[in-house]
Amino acid sequence: MTKKILIADDEVFIRALLEQTLEDFTSVGVQVLSVGNGQDAWDVAQADHPDLVILDVMMPGLSGYEVCQRIKSDPAFSHTHVVMLTARGQDTDRLHGVEVGADEYVTKPFDPDYLIERAADVLGIEV
Numbered sequence: 324m325t326k327k328i329l330i331a332d333d334e335v336f337i338r339a340l341l342e343q344t345l346e347d348f349t350s351v352g353v354q355v356l357s358v359g360n361g362q363d364a365w366d367v368a369q370a371d372h373p374d375l376v377i378l379d380v381m382m383p384g385l386s387g388y389e390v391c392q393r394i395k396s397d398p399a400f401s402h403t404h405v406v407m408l409t410a411r412g413q414d415t416d417r418l419h420g421v422e423v424g425a426d427e428y429v430t431k432p433f434d435p436d437y438l439i440e441r442a443a444d445v446l447g448i449e450v
Contacts, residue, residue, distance in 0.1 A: 326446045329373035330357040331364035331390065332408070333382045337431070341377060341408075344435040345442060347450040361385030365393055373403060375445050377438070378425075380409035380416070388423045395424025404445045408433060 328348065330341045338357050345355050356371060358364050362384035368376060376394060378387035385393075387407055394400045405427075407420045412430040420428040427441065443450055 326353045326448065327371055327373040328353060328355045328375045328377065328442060328446075329364065329367055329371070330355065330377050331359075331361065331382065331387065332377075332379040333359050334379070335359070337379070340435075341438070344438055347439070348442065348446070348448065351448055351450060353446060353448065359383075361387060361390050364390045368394055368400070368403075372400065375442055376403060376405045377408050378405060380407060380411050380420075388419055391420070391425050392423040406438075406441065408438075 328345055330338055332338045342355060342357055349355060356367055356373065358367055361382040364378065365385055378390055380387040391405050391407065394403055394405055405425050407425045407428045408431065410431045417428045
């Protein structure tokens with residue numbers, strides 16, 4: 324079964340940066356999916372059941388918090404690891420991320436090497 328990463332961010336530049344950061348995973352068979360809003364993130368998650376979801380918080384349609392809560396409350400996604408990746412770094416924002424079930428909460432600007440390391444660990448892959 325193909326491992327999958329879903330990137331959801333409404334900023335085209337950030338999505339492109341994340342896709343570039345994670346491009347080495349495609350050479351080992353990981354599929355990287357990318358969307359620009361929360362509703363598309365939820366729709367793709369339901370259709371493709373990604374192993375790792377990287378979610379921005381502030382997106383049109385559903386927020387990253389709403390998408391995360393839907394994923395974490397659905398037993399079909401019990402294997403899905405969710406990383407909130409956002410500019411919102413206040414303690415209340417982090418707490419909200421924990422409350423909706425995020426596995427990790429990373430603030431922008433982010434360290435690309437950290438995301439590569441975490442993705443490799445979550446997917447059980449060496450790149």
